[in-house]
Amino acid sequence: MYGNNFLQFFLKQFFLLCNCTVLYLFLVILITSSPVFAETLEDAWKTALSVDNRLHASRNNTESNRQTLSAARANRLPSLTFESGYTILNNAPAAVIDSPVFPVKEMTLSEDKSLSYKGSVTLPLFTSGRISRGIDAANSGLNTAIHDEIKTTLDVKLDVAESYVTVLRAKHLVEVTESNVESLSAHAKDVTNFYEQGVVTKNDLLASQVALADARQRSIQTLNSLDLAHAAYNRLMGRPLDHEVILEDLSAEPFKPNLEELTLKALKKRPELVSLSEQAQALQHQAAGIRASTGPQLAITGAYSYQQNKYQVYEDVWSATLGLKWDIFDGGIARYNSGALLQKAEALKNLRTETASVISLQVRQACLDIDETLKRIEVTRDAMTQSEENLRVVKDRYREGVGTNTEVLDAETLRTKSYSNYYNAVYDAVIAKIRLLYLVGDL
Numbered sequence: 464m465y466g467n468n469f470l471q472f473f474l475k476q477f478f479l480l481c482n483c484t485v486l487y488l489f490l491v492i493l494i495t496s497s498p499v500f501a502e503t504l505e506d507a508w509k510t511a512l513s514v515d516n517r518l519h520a521s522r523n524n525t526e527s528n529r530q531t532l533s534a535a536r537a538n539r540l541p542s543l544t545f546e547s548g549y550t551i552l553n554n555a556p557a558a559v560i561d562s563p564v565f566p567v568k569e570m571t572l573s574e575d576k577s578l579s580y581k582g583s584v585t586l587p588l589f590t591s592g593r594i595s596r597g598i599d600a601a602n603s604g605l606n607t608a609i610h611d612e613i614k615t616t617l618d619v620k621l622d623v624a625e626s627y628v629t630v631l632r633a634k635h636l637v638e639v640t641e642s643n644v645e646s647l648s649a650h651a652k653d654v655t656n657f658y659e660q661g662v663v664t665k666n667d668l669l670a671s672q673v674a675l676a677d678a679r680q681r682s683i684q685t686l687n688s689l690d691l692a693h694a695a696y697n698r699l700m701g702r703p704l705d706h707e708v709i710l711e712d713l714s715a716e717p718f719k720p721n722l723e724e725l726t727l728k729a730l731k732k733r734p735e736l737v738s739l740s741e742q743a744q745a746l747q748h749q750a751a752g753i754r755a756s757t758g759p760q761l762a763i764t765g766a767y768s769y770q771q772n773k774y775q776v777y778e779d780v781w782s783a784t785l786g787l788k789w790d791i792f793d794g795g796i797a798r799y800n801s802g803a804l805l806q807k808a809e810a811l812k813n814l815r816t817e818t819a820s821v822i823s824l825q826v827r828q829a830c831l832d833i834d835e836t837l838k839r840i841e842v843t844r845d846a847m848t849q850s851e852e853n854l855r856v857v858k859d860r861y862r863e864g865v866g867t868n869t870e871v872l873d874a875e876t877l878r879t880k881s882y883s884n885y886y887n888a889v890y891d892a893v894i895a896k897i898r899l900l901y902l903v904g905d906l
Contacts, residue, residue, distance in 0.1 A: 504711070507699075508623055524612070534601070545582045578771040579771060603745035606741040624906075632890045633685065635886040639879055640685045643681070643878075644678045674875075693705075750805045761785070763784070765784075829899035836889075842888075846884065854878050
């Protein structure tokens, strides 16, 4: 009876352990077999824009200019000041009385220790446009910072896109070199067998081995390039440099750019052009503000002051002042400073004209690049098929003894080159379209 109970207990624990093991294995399989989602270019842009330090710095600069604009507008508001002090004198101020009428020869005017304070409110009434020009200059500065931030955003997105495409290009070139190594390894085995059978000379064996070694070193180089591309991409993503990179592939879609429309769009939307225009306007407003500072400045001030003095009838005094300040002549300082700023504004206008010319050329080049790369894709796609067939025919001829080893190696070189040319054409087309979107401000 005791033996049966022990056996039942043992079997129950055994099955329980088996069930736990099966459940554990099921969970492991479920976790490890879960699909790995490739990162899209949109995902990459979203991540990079949230971590890029250049963009953070640009946003800080925009906020700084926004605070500057608020400060310029605050010049129109009343200003309130308060002053206070406690004064100790070695002697109380007194006046000498030189008159036979008064027997006292000295008269104390104030105490040797006194408390004083004053509060005043000043409101500018008329500044000849100085405050308005300052606000306009600050507003142009804010617009400049905003468009600089837009430019930084476009720069970050372009950098990410180029890095993204570089990873895809390097990945496919690794596949090409690995395929080259695999093909030459198979050929080297065939040559070795033929050599051992005395069918071919040692020269064929050595040539195939050298070609295989060269293919392997190219494969090592492309693997290194892929690793560097991964590291550069991860840096833009704010991740560890050795983080795993799995990207969704991109394809080159047919695209017919309208050069005239795209050029006009670029000249209208490119943030560099708007930024240069706003900078020139800011300098013009600053120059006008300097000239306005020499004009009449009218302000009203209301004040309350208290001076502790028991010898004084009224210790506290209220006052209202309508003040006028006018720098009629300053030796030409304001005129020269204003002229210097206007010259800088003209320089920025000339720079904007030059930048617009460069942008027009860049748009034309991008359109031509798209057309060229799409044509290259068609040519290289056909070349891949032809190179595969050429390699098959040459290998058959070699096995039948009517072809040479050099023909096989040359055919494999052409096949590898055709694949490399195809992938380069595809990703050149992809990046050419992205650059065109960047140039017209639509990225």
